[in-house]
Amino acid sequence: MYRLNRFTLFIILLFLITFFQNLSSEEISDEFKLGQTIQVELIKEDIDKTIDIIKKYHIGSIIFYRQTNLKNTVEIFNKLQQVSLEYTHIPLIFAADFETGAAYNMKECATVFPHEMGVAATGSPALAENIAKAVASEAKSMGVYWNYSPVADVNTNHNNPVIGIRSFSDDPYVVSQFVEAFIKGYQSTGIIATAKHFPGHGNTDVDSHFNLPVINDDLNTLTNIHLKPFERAIQNNVKSIMTAHIIVNALDSTNPATFSKTILTDLLRDKMGFNGIIVTDGLNMDAIDEFYNVDEAALNALNAGANVLMATGDYNEQTQILDGLFNALKNNRINKDMLNDSYNRMIKLKEDSGILDNPIIDYNKAVQACSSIEHKKLSKEAFEKSLTLLVNNNILPLKKNSTLYIAGPYGSKELSESFYRAGFKTYYTELPNINNMSEKEIDKTIKSVEKYLIDCDYFIFTTFSSEKPPLHKNQVLYAHLLEKYNKPIIIVSLGLPYDIISLNFSDAFIASYALNRFKEPMTVNKNLYSVLVDAVRDLLTGQIKPEGALPVNIPGTIYKRGYRVGN
Numbered sequence: 001m002y003r004l005n006r007f008t009l010f011i012i013l014l015f016l017i018t019f020f021q022n023l024s025s026e027e028i029s030d031e032f033k034l035g036q037t038i039q040v041e042l043i044k045e046d047i048d049k050t051i052d053i054i055k056k057y058h059i060g061s062i063i064f065y066r067q068t069n070l071k072n073t074v075e076i077f078n079k080l081q082q083v084s085l086e087y088t089h090i091p092l093i094f095a096a097d098f099e100t101g102a103a104y105n106m107k108e109c110a111t112v113f114p115h116e117m118g119v120a121a122t123g124s125p126a127l128a129e130n131i132a133k134a135v136a137s138e139a140k141s142m143g144v145y146w147n148y149s150p151v152a153d154v155n156t157n158h159n160n161p162v163i164g165i166r167s168f169s170d171d172p173y174v175v176s177q178f179v180e181a182f183i184k185g186y187q188s189t190g191i192i193a194t195a196k197h198f199p200g201h202g203n204t205d206v207d208s209h210f211n212l213p214v215i216n217d218d219l220n221t222l223t224n225i226h227l228k229p230f231e232r233a234i235q236n237n238v239k240s241i242m243t244a245h246i247i248v249n250a251l252d253s254t255n256p257a258t259f260s261k262t263i264l265t266d267l268l269r270d271k272m273g274f275n276g277i278i279v280t281d282g283l284n285m286d287a288i289d290e291f292y293n294v295d296e297a298a299l300n301a302l303n304a305g306a307n308v309l310m311a312t313g314d315y316n317e318q319t320q321i322l323d324g325l326f327n328a329l330k331n332n333r334i335n336k337d338m339l340n341d342s343y344n345r346m347i348k349l350k351e352d353s354g355i356l357d358n359p360i361i362d363y364n365k366a367v368q369a370c371s372s373i374e375h376k377k378l379s380k381e382a383f384e385k386s387l388t389l390l391v392n393n394n395i396l397p398l399k400k401n402s403t404l405y406i407a408g409p410y411g412s413k414e415l416s417e418s419f420y421r422a423g424f425k426t427y428y429t430e431l432p433n434i435n436n437m438s439e440k441e442i443d444k445t446i447k448s449v450e451k452y453l454i455d456c457d458y459f460i461f462t463t464f465s466s467e468k469p470p471l472h473k474n475q476v477l478y479a480h481l482l483e484k485y486n487k488p489i490i491i492v493s494l495g496l497p498y499d500i501i502s503l504n505f506s507d508a509f510i511a512s513y514a515l516n517r518f519k520e521p522m523t524v525n526k527n528l529y530s531v532l533v534d535a536v537r538d539l540l541t542g543q544i545k546p547e548g549a550l551p552v553n554i555p556g557t558i559y560k561r562g563y564r565v566g567n
Helices: 007-018 030-036 047-057 071-085 116-121 127-143 172-188 217-224 226-233 261-271 295-304 315-330 336-353 363-370 373-386 412-421 439-448 450-455 473-483 498-504 527-540
Strands: 038-041 061-063 094-095 144-149 192-197 240-243 278-279 309-311 388-392 403-408 427-430 458-463 489-493 506-512
Touching: 030 315, 030 336, 038 047, 038 315, 047 071, 047 315, 071 363, 094 336, 116 127, 116 172, 116 373, 127 144, 127 172, 127 363, 127 373, 172 217, 172 226, 192 226, 192 439, 217 226, 226 240, 240 261, 240 439, 261 295, 278 336, 295 309, 295 315, 295 336, 309 315, 309 506, 373 527, 388 498, 403 412, 403 450, 403 473, 412 427, 412 458, 412 527, 439 450, 458 473, 473 489, 489 498, 498 506, 506 527
Parallel strands: 038 061, 038 309, 061 094, 094 144, 192 240, 240 278, 403 427, 403 458, 458 489, 489 506
Antiparallel strands: 388 506
């Protein structure tokens, strides 16, 4: 691991203090200023390419996804900071989407927390603020000073394929409450909070990772619903707001919000009074690069009022954006007032963040923070209080020493092991490819375990909506085929609570809000299951009471916002 002795670190810090005093002076080149406004994605497969980009373009910040482990991450971050200090004389700011905690991007050590909708299901903004403090503590210990959270989108469209459980609610007041709690928790602990995705990604049925959504809400709806959480974020001095790659016809029918001056400058900056950093979402997302030249889009975003341009993608995608921007600078196509404003805001963000004082990460302190027993207790409390019991046809709690059959696309093995540890006899079937199975294959799978099904007292089936309602027909079919054995069927929804629309025949139904459409954080951090499945087991066996309340309305059903069994 890269180490700096105390004397060397002291000399670097002394130089940085002197250098920072002149950062806003006219002596700084426009090329340098431009580089500081760009955030690139860490190319973890070839760190030398990221180093090359830092050296060549004076990069100011880096976003990373799906790192391997804490030790490796700290080593990489310290190495990149060394390069940045040598070539730009300014520390980098590392950013990440720690929506459910650092475990969202780390395979080990860090604490996992529920998704936003699960947090809102607890009904406790105070708990949310404590979660945010825990996340901030772990993030900061590993050198991540910028968190792209909280999600401020109001999920008014249950067919939304990208937001879903990443939203706190379909009620702007509920979303605003929890956005405020998370901002307070993050920023009181010293990291930068980010409200996203402005001006609101909640009423879309298109994923901007793959296409360009168009919002047709009228101005009244935008003002009274989708902008409300951002207003609350600004009132709580949120330090950054991320743009959405969406067209909002009522505001600007021509340009996506990411490079709409009407939306970023006239609305967000001037009318709403936001004085922090405006950062774009990833510019290589298909909503942009399938419809626009990405380097032109980046240029337009900067000129429209975006302060930090997120140049994500592989090396070629990143350098296409970077070369386009630097060529635009040479050809006087960049608004210099906008560039100076963005540069000054970025430098102030770095000064305020404290990164100047702590550019090098102490691995041992990071391990200590990410292994916090108190954080683990908080995670357990949050998951237990988030679980929402929507159906119980007098079958819960489960009888002791009964026999269970557990199946589903994810979590069946882990849930089976958890019940086994609690004294239950269990059988399980993992069905990771159930959505691609034929009806004949599904029927064959059921028949292959028939002798166990006959022996069981209860069936537990986990469901996962990978994109948007309705739940895939194969998962519904599997649950229906279990019906003929005349055993109580318990559904545990791992993703969207809207799965209950297709499973109204179940004898018990629990919404867990655990996995977003990318199966995260499970795909990165399997510690999710150790806390989630134990919470599900304890609820089903009566060891804990069902406290979660539904944060959204489920259309066409009796399940309205605030619903839970017993109210």
